[in-house]
Amino acid sequence: MILLKTETTPDDKTPKLIKESIEWLEWFGLLSPTGVLAAILFVLIFLYFWKPEVLGRLRLFVVGIFVAFKWARKEKVKRTIELDISSDSKQINKEIGIELLSFEPDIKWVGQTTREEFIKGNKVIIRLDYHDDKNRTYALAALGFVRKSLLHVSKRYVPEEVIESSNLIVTRKILEKHNVEALNYLHTEVLIPLLKSDQKIREMYDTLIELENKAMFYQIFLPELFRMGLLLNPKPISTETLQKEVRGLIEFLFTIATKEYDEIVPLRHRSQFFSIAIIIVARSETLTALGISPYVKRVSNALKEGYKNIYILAYNYKRKDARKIAERFKNNSLVESVHPIEGKVYHKNFEKHKECVCIVIKAKNIMVEENRETS
């Protein structure tokens, strides 16, 4: 009480700002024990609704203090897996602008039961450890979650080796943010044996890695597969057609990803399910001499020719120009949305990387609207 009294009656030497702050705090009743409790409660409620991840991290920190107890170890395993995986999934979804990973993990601990009850429940129970196999637990949980969640709708239309390779790349991305040791486990115990034993997956993994290193995997490839799933679901399509379509897309992107600086390769791809135009803002000479107008014209032409998704790729300082180009199409009558996705492009020796932006200009589905009007 004495302490509170001295705090709440500042002497004349106290700066005016502090004095006023104390007066305000007093006015709100925040200097009384009840006020402090109310403030803490308010902050917790605020975090629960607006920043649940921050509250989750706070809870994890508190639990971490008590790891000598079993309940805390158990809680830590559950919360770490749930929090890290779901925050990364949300981050990936936010960056790409689509629900690529459409679920959140929810670990339910199973306690003692009876044999009859267990058989009746008909559940698959897996073991999650804290001690020896912490990294293994984490790596396998992340892989299991990605396998279930990635391209949830589209995966039935995509060849198995493409899905499995994509799962591995996305799991790697999740692990490299939070748990490097689990990532090492994934490499040595999962990735290398799998790639050694399955040639199809190895070839596909190498191809998709090439796309990832050129900022085309998360930015173009996965979103295209995602949209294809939405378009096709639940229509029955022959496997042969789908294989051909997906392979065609991969080949198109791979040719661009591996091209030399001056090499001319096709930058447009139109097939039964994909309609893509890629515009690379790369030539400094063009930008210096003519500005962004040639690129604006290319985007306009692609829209007029009916391409559904136009991707503008630019690196380092040219990202600014790419944004200017995209800005011109924000209110265009043919455009549905404009969404930038950041990324990194790696050199062959991985010594350096370039910052990259891929801006997706999604065209309106004019044909469908026209058909609706006429019908």
Next chain:
Amino acid sequence: MVRIISTLVKLFRQFIKEEGERLKMNKVEVNAVFGEDIIPFLKSIEMYYPIVNGEVLCAECASQVTLQNFLSVYVDNGEIKVCCDDLRCYNSMIEKGAFE
């Protein structure tokens, strides 16, 4: 004042609606047993002694399941099956619905 209160009420309603949608977001349910609870759990489903006595084989790869390499347990045609921690077996568990 009335305007401020009605705006706040509107914002609160909007927030509750959005929050409800967020909470409804799909979840992948993982039924798990904590490593340190494995013995009482296996005892409760009468699988502890068969495993300790080396009588249980992995339902996927047919290798012997021990307390150290035990990964998963599930029901198949009314029978309890156990699976070891080999990666291929783990993949089969995912197929069988370990992440539902």
